[in-house]
Amino acid sequence: xxxxxxxxxxxxxxxxxxxxxxxxxxxxxxxxxxxxxxxxxxxxxxxxxxxxxxxxxxxxxxxxxxxxxxxxxxxxxxxxxxxxxxxxxxxxxxxxxxxxxxxxxxxxxxxxxxxxxxxxxxxxxxxxxxxxxxxxxxxxxxxxxxxxxxxxxxxxxxxxxxxxxxxxxxxxxxxxxxxxxxxxxxxxxxxxxxxxxxxxxxxxxxxxxxxxx
Amino acid sequence: xxxxxxxxxxxxxxxxxxxxxxxxxxxxxxxxxxxxxxxxxxxxxxxxxxxxxxxxxxxxxxxxxxxxxxxxxxxxxxxxxxxxxxxxxxxxxxxxxxxxxxxxxxxxxxxxxxxxxxxxxxxxxxxxxxxxxxxxxxxxxxxxxxxxxxxxxxxxxxxxxxxxxxxxxxxxxxxxxxxxxxxxxxxxxxxxxxxxxxxxxxxxxxxxxxxxxxxxxxxxxxxxxxxxxxxxxxxxxxxxxxxxxxxxxxxxxxxxxxxxxxxxxxxxxxxxxxxxxxxxxxxxxxxxxxxxxxxxxxxxxxxxxxxxxxxxxxxxxxxxxxxxxxxxxxxxxxxxxxxxxxxxxxxxxxxxxxxxxxxxxxxxxxxxxxxxxxxxxxxxxxxxxxxxxxxxxxxxxxxxxxxxxxxxxxxxxx
Numbered sequence: 162x163x164x165x166x167x168x169x170x171x172x173x174x175x176x177x178x179x180x181x182x183x184x185x186x187x188x189x190x191x192x193x194x195x196x197x198x199x200x201x202x203x204x205x206x207x208x209x210x211x212x213x214x215x216x217x218x219x220x221x222x223x224x225x226x227x228x229x230x231x232x233x234x235x236x237x238x239x240x241x242x243x244x245x246x247x248x249x250x251x252x253x254x255x256x257x258x259x260x261x262x263x264x265x266x267x268x269x270x271x272x273x274x275x276x277x278x279x280x281x282x283x284x285x286x287x288x289x290x291x292x293x294x295x296x297x298x299x300x301x302x303x304x305x306x307x308x309x310x311x312x313x314x315x316x317x318x319x320x321x322x323x324x325x326x327x328x329x330x331x332x333x334x335x336x337x338x339x340x341x342x343x344x345x346x347x348x349x350x351x352x353x354x355x356x357x358x359x360x361x362x363x364x365x366x367x368x369x370x371x372x373x374x
Numbered sequence: 375x376x377x378x379x380x381x382x383x384x385x386x387x388x389x390x391x392x393x394x395x396x397x398x399x400x401x402x403x404x405x406x407x408x409x410x411x412x413x414x415x416x417x418x419x420x421x422x423x424x425x426x427x428x429x430x431x432x433x434x435x436x437x438x439x440x441x442x443x444x445x446x447x448x449x450x451x452x453x454x455x456x457x458x459x460x461x462x463x464x465x466x467x468x469x470x471x472x473x474x475x476x477x478x479x480x481x482x483x484x485x486x487x488x489x490x491x492x493x494x495x496x497x498x499x500x501x502x503x504x505x506x507x508x509x510x511x512x513x514x515x516x517x518x519x520x521x522x523x524x525x526x527x528x529x530x531x532x533x534x535x536x537x538x539x540x541x542x543x544x545x546x547x548x549x550x551x552x553x554x555x556x557x558x559x560x561x562x563x564x565x566x567x568x569x570x571x572x573x574x575x576x577x578x579x580x581x582x583x584x585x586x587x588x589x590x591x592x593x594x595x596x597x598x599x600x601x602x603x604x605x606x607x608x609x610x611x612x613x614x615x616x617x618x619x620x621x622x623x624x625x626x627x628x629x630x631x632x633x634x635x636x637x638x639x640x641x642x643x644x645x646x647x648x649x650x651x652x653x654x655x656x657x658x659x660x661x662x663x664x665x666x667x668x669x670x671x672x673x674x675x676x677x678x679x680x681x682x683x684x685x686x687x688x689x690x691x692x693x694x695x696x697x698x699x700x701x702x703x704x705x706x707x708x709x710x711x712x713x714x715x716x717x718x719x720x721x722x723x724x725x726x727x728x729x730x731x732x733x734x735x736x737x738x739x740x741x742x743x744x745x746x747x748x749x750x751x752x753x754x755x756x757x758x759x760x761x762x763x764x765x766x767x768x769x770x771x772x773x774x775x776x777x778x779x780x781x782x783x784x785x786x787x788x
Contacts, residue, residue, distance in 0.1 A: 198401045198404060199401055203395065203398070204392070206393075206394050207389070207393050207394045210394060220398060223398060224399065291381075292380065292381025292382040292385075294381055295380045295381050295383075295384040298381060298384040298385050299384060303388055303389060303392040306389060307389070307392070325382055325385065325386055326386050326389050328386075353382070357381075
């Protein structure tokens with residue numbers, strides 16, 4: 162019982178709101194840091210997983226991201242939600258890590274070579290790519306979709322995440338990754354095509370398996 | 375909104391605020407990692423855990439294609455490596471200088487001594503007697519190494535080595551017959567600790583003037599066993615096994631300690647090599663080590679009888695305090711990268727010594743060029759060096775890099 166109450170108290174948190182929490186974190190309060198971590202780790206880890214190739218890499222992102230957040234939390238001015246600010250910090254950290262990693266597949270500049278259709282007259286490619294059925298999406302779990310996103314090649318995955326999930330424009334993505342807008346668009350288009358195909362296949366097999374069971 | 379777009383919108387809504395259940399690092403783990411820098415054992419341990427689950431190809435990619443894709447043709451790179459190797463070799467070709475640099479007298483050392491592998495005859499092993507006991511008095515012999523084929527663990531407490539001196543199996547003192555004077559004191563007791571299996575062995579030092587006493591006192595871990603239990607006569611000649619043996623060079627840690635000795639030049643040499651090797655990223659060394667150990671042979675690291683890593687079943691009893699790829703020497707981390715360097719001492723005679731000089735360069739090249747380019751460079755380097763230091767010359771100049779290449783490939787194919 163005592164443990165239950167303790168857990169409940171812990172879950173509720175000592176700090177009234179995010180502003181207080183952030184302020185305490187900035188002042189070096191250890192409890193606040195722990196609370197911040199426990200409060201946002203699962204969400205941030207989901208974000209990390211989307212950008213990572215696999216679990217271990219996501220753990221790295223999470224680690225680096227939280228270090229950055231804790232080091233710069235005093236810069237959060239309280240405008241907008243803490244979570245959004247943290248997301249932005251995490252994305253920056255992840256991109257930085259991917260960029261600094263000399264691994265071939267992280268080399269965004271190489272994306273330039275991949276897109277034969279890199280031109281400025283790209284006619285809103287995102288509109289030309291059919292999306293998966295919303296009903297299918299609703300029937301798949303978050304984890305399942307994340308797993309499928311992880312299967313995308315690095316460049317596709319990054320552009321897809323930045324555009325579709327985070328809502329950055331192609332111009333912003335191009336700047337962030339050091340690629341041209343045309344490349345960003347072509348990467349997105351390919352990512353969407355692949356992902357839609359995989360989502361549908363996955364759904365089909367899942368349905369079939371459920372039926373057989 | 376068109377239906378197609380609704381699909382992406384739905385996906386966005388689903389993922390934007392998604393949260394995932396554990397497993398992910400808890401606050402405790404995060405906090406622990408945060409307290410340490412990236413080079414901490416905890417961090418490395420975490421990385422190692424991550425790599426352990428990666429497929430071989432990925433590990434291979436991380437090691438050899440960790441950097442940019444080589445944009446250069448292999449031949450010129452190999453040639454550059456070859457000539458640099460040749461040049462380095464020429465500079466080091468004077469054996470006398472080399473020996474003096476390493477502070478021992480080659481007249482009394484044979485190649486067999488230097489190549490202290492496991493095929494040494496039993497007579498090379500010594501009995502230990504209490505220091506104040508005359509050599510004729512056999513009653514106080516506390517240990518005698520017997521059969522050459524069996525390495526029974528010697529459980530003698532090694533904390534107090536100063537109380538012991540060495541005797542050869544025939545009752546004479548180790549250095550008395552070889553032209554090197556022995557005054558029958560512990561300062562001259564040329565013992566090295568040779569670790570085999572889980573036992574500790576005292577062995578006649580093959581390097582009598584390198585102040586093993588200092589080595590024993592200052593460097594040699596007292597109760598640390600690093601074992602490559604499958605690295606025996608049968609397996610050590612298989613290229614891939616040999617490579618792991620080399621990478622795992624920590625087995626011969628005591629000899630490294632002995633070589634580091636008290637000589638100033640030794641320290642300079644060691645310091646130089648260390649300085650270069652420090653540049654080698656820990657994790658990559660670790661990955662290399664892990665990859666090799668995973669696909670080659672059984673390697674285990676144990677400290678005070680407790681096994682920390684066993685490559686056969688991947689058991690890692692503890693990662694926090696000590697990395698599976700390194701160990702703590704006198705409270706300080708003794709990185710596996712020393713092992714990489716040290717392995718190069720393992721060759722025979724002059725070659726073994728010379729290799730010590732260029733191994734760091736090879737590692738540096740790997741590091742510098744960071745990928746297949748570095749690999750090619752190293753092959754060139756190897757061939758250049760081996761041209762000079764293998765007796766056969768040209769033939770080995772070709773053979774060595776091929777061996778290097780083949781053993782690497784086999785290691786990953788296994």
